[in-house]
Amino acid sequence: GQNIDQPTEMTATEGAIVQINCTYQTSGFNGLFWYQQHAGEAPTFLSYNVLDGLEEKGRFSSFLSRSKGYSYLLLKELQMKDSASYLCAVQGGYQKVTFGTGTKLQVIP
Amino acid sequence: GAVVSQHPSWVICKSGTSVKIECRSLDFQATTMFWYRQFPKQSLMLMATSNEGSKATYEQGVEKDKFLINHASLTLSTLTVTSAHPEDSSFYICSASGFKSYEQYFGPGTRLTVT
Numbered sequence: 001g002q003n004i005d006q007p008t009e010m011t012a013t014e015g016a017i018v019q020i021n022c023t024y025q026t027s028g029f030n031g032l033f034w035y036q037q038h039a040g041e042a043p044t045f046l047s048y049n050v051l052d053g054l055e056e057k058g059r060f061s062s063f064l065s066r067s068k069g070y071s072y073l074l075l076k077e078l079q080m081k082d083s084a085s086y087l088c089a090v091q092g093g094y095q096k097v098t099f100g101t102g103t104k105l106q107v108i109p
Numbered sequence: 110g111a112v113v114s115q116h117p118s119w120v121i122c123k124s125g126t127s128v129k130i131e132c133r134s135l136d137f138q139a140t141t142m143f144w145y146r147q148f149p150k151q152s153l154m155l156m157a158t159s160n161e162g163s164k165a166t167y168e169q170g171v172e173k174d175k176f177l178i179n180h181a182s183l184t185l186s187t188l189t190v191t192s193a194h195p196e197d198s199s200f201y202i203c204s205a206s207g208f209k210s211y212e213q214y215f216g217p218g219t220r221l222t223v224t
Contacts, residue, residue, distance in 0.1 A: 033213075042202050042218040043153070087152060094158065094166075095141055095206050097213060101152045 002026045004100035006088050011106045012078055020073045020103045022088030033089040033097065034062050034073045043087055046073070075105075083107045111137045113205045115216035122193055122223055129189045130219045132203030138183040139205035143213070144176075147200040159186055193223045 003025040012018040024032070031050045035043035049055055049064035049071065061074040073086055085102040092098065112135040122128050132142055141160050145153040157173075159165040159180035167173045177189040186205075190197055202218040 035215075040200075040220075042215040044215070045213075095143075095213070096155065096158060097143070097204075098155065099145075099153045 002090060002092065002098040004088055004090060004098060006086075006100045006103045008101070009104045009106070011108060012075075014078055014080060014107055014109050016078050017074065017076050018078060018105065020075075020086050020088075020105065022071045022073070022100060024069050024071070024088070024090050024100075026069075026090050026092055026098070028092035029066065029090060030093070030095075031091040032062075032064055032071050033087075033091065034060075034071075035087040035089060035099075037085045037087055037102065039085075046086075078107050080107050080109070111205070111207065111212065111214040113139075113203065113214045113216040115203055115219050117219060118217060119220040120222070122221070124194055124223055125192055127189055127191045128193055128221060129187055130201055130203075130221075132186045132188070132205065132216050134184045134205040134207075134214070137205075137207045139186070140183065140208060141206040142180055142186040143204045143206070144178060144186075144188050145202045145204070147202060147218075153202060156188075190221065193221070195223045197221065198223045 006022045034046040037043040047062035054063045059076045064071045085104045087102045088100040089097045114133045116131045144156045156171045157165045157167045165178035180186040204213045204215045
């Protein structure tokens with residue numbers, strides 16, 4: 001089975017840095033995704049990690065440690081528009097992706 | 110980038126009727142399509158996986174006779190909610206995957222309200 005844990009809610013200040021953690025226990029692992037989802041909208045792709053280490057993409061970075069079953073999403077220079085839910089998702093066999101419950105991030109002035 | 114569309118974007122129907130939702134990959138061939146359901150303040154729950162030309166694989170607890178999935182071509186999959194009830198009201202989202210296994214592109218979602 002799949003078990004994915006991430007904090008339910010986080011609050012951070014505009015311009016700051018925030019780290020959203022995700023731990024997982026899965027029966028199979030092919031990669032880990034991070035998605036952003038604004039209320040009432042479909043998720044949008046942020047990152048995909050297959051190998052251990054840090055992947056940087058602009059203001060967003062994602063880290064993976066397969067041995068620890070751990071990932072984090074790092075958001076720098078926070079903007080108000082970054083207020084959204086951030087979903088950690090693990091890809092197992094047959095391209096099947098299992099989503100965590102998401103972390104609702106509120107960016108305050 | 111890859112674009113996935115869904116139609117309709119929202120639908121209201123009466124209890125007992127059936128509703129069909131279409132998912133199309135507009136600029137790539139989708140070998141696999143996924144259907145998710147998301148209730149308010151909850152995460153996406155995978156309902157089923159469909160590969161072009163074969164029967165869909167349903168997740169545990171999802172009734173295949175109630176949620177009919179057809180993936181007739183590499184660009185189109187449909188989800189039909191049969192005999193819909195108010196508890197089926199939800200946000201239904203499809204995603205499509207191409208020949209690269211990690212690609213998964215989401216449609217904009219369909220909000221279903223059953224009265």
